[in-house]
Amino acid sequence: MSALWTSAEIAASVAGQASSDFAATGVSIDSRSLESGDLFIALQGPTFDGHDFAAAALQHGASGALIHRRPANLPANAPVIEVIDTMKALEDLGRAARARTEAKVAAVTGSVGKTSTKEALRSVLSLFAPTFASAGNLNNQWGAPLSLSRMPRDTRYGVFELGMNHAGEISPLSQMVRPHVAIITAVEPVHIEFFASVEEIADAKAEIFDGLMPGGAAVLPFDNPHFDRLEAKARRMGARILTFGAKEGAWARLIDCQILPDGNEVTAEVGGKRLRYRMAAPGKHLALNSVAVLAAAFAFELDLDQALPGLTAVRALKGRGKREHLRIPGGDIELIDEGYNASPASVRAALNLLGTLPTAFGGRRIAVLGDMRELGAAAPQLHRDLAPDLTAAKVDLAFLVGPHMRGLYDLLPDTMKGAHRAASDEMVQPLIGALKAGDTVLIKGSLGTRMAPLVEAVRSLGSGAGERTGNGQ
Known part of the structure; x- marks a missing residue:
C-alpha cells in the first residue's frame, strides 16, 4: 500500500517531533483493531490511557506511535512522534487531511x-x-x-x-x-x-x-x-x-x-x-x-x-437490519438483526417493515424489543406509545427487555405477551423456548440494553441458509 502519511508530514501537521522516519498506511486509536502499517495515536480518556498500549501496538505492526508521554515499557529506539496533547494532534491531523x-x-x-x-x-x-x-x-x-x-x-x-x-x-x-x-x-x-x-x-x-x-x-x-x-x-x-x-x-x-x-x-x-x-x-x-x-x-x-x-448495491449492515435465514429442526426461521441501537422513530420503522412484508416462511411475527436509552423523563410514555405500532405490525408475540419496556408490556393484549425481563441475558431462555419453525424474529434495542446476545442466541439455533437484505436503519 502507498503511504497515507509520512512521519515528516505527521510531525508538521501536529507540531510534533519525530524520532525517526517512517510511513503509515492507516491511522488507529485502538491497539486491538490496529492493522499492520497503522499510525497508533495514544489517546488519554477518563477510564483508559492509550499510552499504556503503545508498546504493544508497535509490536503488533504499527509503523509508529503518536504520544504525549513516554511509557516506561517503550523501547528507546521506538518510532514515535511526541506532541503536547494527542487529542489535539488527532484533530490537527484530521484538519491537515481535509486541507490537502x-x-x-x-x-x-x-x-x-x-x-x-x-x-x-x-x-x-x-x-x-x-x-x-x-x-x-x-x-x-x-x-x-x-x-x-x-x-x-x-x-x-x-x-x-x-x-x-x-x-x-x-x-x-x-x-x-x-x-x-x-x-x-x-x-x-x-x-x-x-x-x-x-x-x-x-x-x-x-x-x-x-x-x-x-x-x-x-x-x-x-x-x-x-x-x-x-x-x-x-x-x-x-x-x-x-x-x-x-x-x-x-x-x-x-x-x-x-x-x-x-x-x-x-x-x-x-x-x-x-x-x-x-x-x-x-x-x-x-x-x-x-x-x-x-x-x-x-x-x-x-x-x-x-x-x-x-x-x-446498498445492503444492510450487522445490527442495522441484516436479515438471515436460519435452518432449524423442522424448518426455517428468519432473523432480522436490528440490535445495534434504537429510538422511537427507528423502532417504528422496523415494526412497520415487519408488518408490511409477508413473513418469509409463513409463520409468526416475533418482536424482541429492548429499552430505548437517553429519553429522560419522557421515556416511560415514549415506550408505551409503541403499543399501537406492535398491533399495526401484526406482531404475534412480543418479548420486551428493560425496565421501561415493562409499561409497554402491560398494555399489550395477553395473546401478544411473550415475556418481559429486566435484562437481555434473562430473556435468552424464554425467547429460544418459544421459537418455532416458520417464525420471523425482529430484534431491536439500544446499544446499552445489550440485545446482541439475543441475536447470537437465535443465530446459534441453526445453520445459516443465506443472507437477505434489510432496512439498514
Missing part, C-alpha cells in the same frame, strides 16, 4: 438514518470517482477527526457522518469536515434526556451548517415538523436549500415506494426529473433517505441516471 485534498465533501447527520444514508451516498459517489467515507458510526469527537485522518490524499468525494447527544458537539466537527453538502435526515426525540425540547435537538443538528463551504448546499427533510427551523439556520449560513420528502412541494420527492421482500421499487422526482429505481433493502424510510442521497448527488452536479445503480 481537493475532494468534494458531504456531511450527514440526523436523529435516525445517518449511517444508512452515509453508506448509500458512498455507494453512489464511488460510481463516479475515488470516494472515501467514515467507517461504521465513527461520528463523534474522536471518530470524525480519525475518519478525516484516514482519507487518502487523492480522494475525489468524501462522506462523513456527524453525531451528537449534547448541544455544541456537531459545530466543531462540521468546521473540521467543512462539507460542500450537508444532509439532515430527520429530527426526532433521540437523546431527549439531554435537551429541554425537540426544538433544541433541531438546533443541535443544524450546527452542521456551521462548517458549510461557501456556496454549499443543505439537503433538508421537508416533511419534518422542524423543517422551518432547520431551513432558517441553513439560510443564515448562506446555504443553497434542497428539500426532500414525500409531501407535495418537496424539491426531491418520493412519489411511490413498492416494498418487496428483497427491496424497494421506487419512483421519485428530483428537480423535476422522474426517476425509477430498485433498492436492495426494503423499507419506506430507506426509500425516503435515498431521495436525499439523489439530492446530494445533484448538488455535486452528477448525472442522476448514472447514480441509480449505486442505490441498488
Whole structure:
C-alpha cells in the first residue's frame, strides 16, 4: 500500500517531533483493531490511557506511535512522534487531511438514518470517482477527526457522518469536515434526556451548517415538523436549500415506494426529473433517505441516471437490519438483526417493515424489543406509545427487555405477551423456548440494553441458509 502519511508530514501537521522516519498506511486509536502499517495515536480518556498500549501496538505492526508521554515499557529506539496533547494532534491531523485534498465533501447527520444514508451516498459517489467515507458510526469527537485522518490524499468525494447527544458537539466537527453538502435526515426525540425540547435537538443538528463551504448546499427533510427551523439556520449560513420528502412541494420527492421482500421499487422526482429505481433493502424510510442521497448527488452536479445503480448495491449492515435465514429442526426461521441501537422513530420503522412484508416462511411475527436509552423523563410514555405500532405490525408475540419496556408490556393484549425481563441475558431462555419453525424474529434495542446476545442466541439455533437484505436503519 502507498503511504497515507509520512512521519515528516505527521510531525508538521501536529507540531510534533519525530524520532525517526517512517510511513503509515492507516491511522488507529485502538491497539486491538490496529492493522499492520497503522499510525497508533495514544489517546488519554477518563477510564483508559492509550499510552499504556503503545508498546504493544508497535509490536503488533504499527509503523509508529503518536504520544504525549513516554511509557516506561517503550523501547528507546521506538518510532514515535511526541506532541503536547494527542487529542489535539488527532484533530490537527484530521484538519491537515481535509486541507490537502481537493475532494468534494458531504456531511450527514440526523436523529435516525445517518449511517444508512452515509453508506448509500458512498455507494453512489464511488460510481463516479475515488470516494472515501467514515467507517461504521465513527461520528463523534474522536471518530470524525480519525475518519478525516484516514482519507487518502487523492480522494475525489468524501462522506462523513456527524453525531451528537449534547448541544455544541456537531459545530466543531462540521468546521473540521467543512462539507460542500450537508444532509439532515430527520429530527426526532433521540437523546431527549439531554435537551429541554425537540426544538433544541433541531438546533443541535443544524450546527452542521456551521462548517458549510461557501456556496454549499443543505439537503433538508421537508416533511419534518422542524423543517422551518432547520431551513432558517441553513439560510443564515448562506446555504443553497434542497428539500426532500414525500409531501407535495418537496424539491426531491418520493412519489411511490413498492416494498418487496428483497427491496424497494421506487419512483421519485428530483428537480423535476422522474426517476425509477430498485433498492436492495426494503423499507419506506430507506426509500425516503435515498431521495436525499439523489439530492446530494445533484448538488455535486452528477448525472442522476448514472447514480441509480449505486442505490441498488446498498445492503444492510450487522445490527442495522441484516436479515438471515436460519435452518432449524423442522424448518426455517428468519432473523432480522436490528440490535445495534434504537429510538422511537427507528423502532417504528422496523415494526412497520415487519408488518408490511409477508413473513418469509409463513409463520409468526416475533418482536424482541429492548429499552430505548437517553429519553429522560419522557421515556416511560415514549415506550408505551409503541403499543399501537406492535398491533399495526401484526406482531404475534412480543418479548420486551428493560425496565421501561415493562409499561409497554402491560398494555399489550395477553395473546401478544411473550415475556418481559429486566435484562437481555434473562430473556435468552424464554425467547429460544418459544421459537418455532416458520417464525420471523425482529430484534431491536439500544446499544446499552445489550440485545446482541439475543441475536447470537437465535443465530446459534441453526445453520445459516443465506443472507437477505434489510432496512439498514
